[in-house]
Amino acid sequence: MAGVVRSGALSMALRIGARxxxxxxxxxxxSLTRLARHASGLPMNTVVLFVPQQEAxxxxxxxxxxxxxxxxxxxxxxxxxxxxxxxxxxxxxxxIPEQSAITIDNVTLQIDGVLYLRILDPYKSxxxxxxxxxxxxxxxxxTMRSExxxxxxxxxxxxxxxxxxxxxxxxxxxxxxxxxxCLRYEIRDIQMPDRVKEAMVMQVEAERKxxxxxxxxxxxxxxxxxxxxxxxxxxxxxSEAVRMEETNRAEGEANAISLRAKxxxxxxxxxxxxxxxxxxSQAASLNVAEQYVxxxxxxxxxxxxxxxxxxxxxxxxxxxxxxAIYGNxxxxxxxxxxxxxxxxxxxxxxxxxx
Numbered sequence: 097m098a099g100v101v102r103s104g105a106l107s108m109a110l111r112i113g114a115r116x117x118x119x120x121x122x123x124x125x126x127s128l129t130r131l132a133r134h135a136s137g138l139p140m141n142t143v144v145l146f147v148p149q150q151e152a153x154x155x156x157x158x159x160x161x162x163x164x165x166x167x168x169x170x171x172x173x174x175x176x177x178x179x180x181x182x183x184x185x186x187x188x189x190x191x192i193p194e195q196s197a198i199t200i201d202n203v204t205l206q207i208d209g210v211l212y213l214r215i216l217d218p219y220k221s222x223x224x225x226x227x228x229x230x231x232x233x234x235x236x237x238x239t240m241r242s243e244x245x246x247x248x249x250x251x252x253x254x255x256x257x258x259x260x261x262x263x264x265x266x267x268x269x270x271x272x273x274x275x276x277x278c279l280r281y282e283i284r285d286i287q288m289p290d291r292v293k294e295a296m297v298m299q300v301e302a303e304r305k306x307x308x309x310x311x312x313x314x315x316x317x318x319x320x321x322x323x324x325x326x327x328x329x330x331x332x333x334x335s336e337a338v339r340m341e342e343t344n345r346a347e348g349e350a351n352a353i354s355l356r357a358k359x360x361x362x363x364x365x366x367x368x369x370x371x372x373x374x375x376x377s378q379a380a381s382l383n384v385a386e387q388y389v390x391x392x393x394x395x396x397x398x399x400x401x402x403x404x405x406x407x408x409x410x411x412x413x414x415x416x417x418x419x420a421i422y423g424n425x426x427x428x429x430x431x432x433x434x435x436x437x438x439x440x441x442x443x444x445x446x447x448x449x450x
């Protein structure tokens with residue numbers, strides 16, 4: 097019986113909604129859908145009522161709020177009690193119609209979205225506002241226009257999540273008095289003018305060309321740096337090789353000079369010892385004569401101009417002259433060696449007298 101009465105009330109409400117639709121052309125289609133839903137969701141008082149889960153039925157007694165029917169079995173007084181509102185406690189999804197919004201850099205955007213809300217207090221939702229869903233929809237549209245007007249077009253795409261959170265906070269601040277809570281808001285689609293799209297495409301192409309030019313220049317720079325470093329290392333290695341070669345040559349020459357000096361000193365020592373012995377002067381004269389003859393064998397090999405003494409053929413005179421020079425140098429050296437001994441003896445005499 098209750099099911100038959102409820103279905104009759106439902107068909108009657110739908111007929112009433114169909115009759116009233118032509119007279120409500122100023123309201124959007126979403127408002128008509130909500131109106132039909134509320135009209136079709138009002139059951140009649142049949143004394144015994146079964147309330148579905150996740151629904152709240154607002155009961156008025158003699159035109160005044162009486163109580164909220166809980167899910168399950170409920171009893172009402174005929175004639176006096178009347179079900180005024182039926183509120184769904186489920187999460188409600190509302191489509192936000194497309195609207196125009198102007199960013200801070202004067203770009204007009206066409207934006208629509210989806211709003212997710214839930215009724216927390218059926219009493220406030222019923223008596224706090226005439227049409228809660230319509231009020232929340234209008235609030236979402238105005239808040240979205242206000243938030244988009246604070247940012248630039250580029251930030252709309254970059255900070256979409258921040259924009260959604262700001263819209264949810266603004267809606268919850270006003271919807272608290274209506275017994276509703278906005279769970280989330282999502283921007284569904286953003287439409288831009290054709291010129292703005294073309295400008296964005298050109299900007300993307302310019303950015304890609306810029307990146308390509310930067311990468312190419314960086315590649316050339318790295319190549320030049322690598323070539324310069326290679327030349328630098330090659331020069332350093334070459335200079336180190338030259339230095340090592342010169343060092344080795346200098347060390348070889350120094351060792352050769354040292355060895356020649358040692359050999360010359362040993363030879364001079366041997367010569368001096370030999371000269372001091374018997375027949376030493378004759379041996380030295382023979383050596384000078386041999387060197388004199390060898391010197392004449394090398395004449396006219398390195399140049400065409402020669403300066404020769406007048407008595408070139410008199411070898412004995414040349415040897416005698418060389419030996420005389422040697423004798424004079426020997427006497428001079430002996431005097432220099434004896435001079436310190438004389439000065440030391442004179443100094444000793446002076447010290448003794450004092």
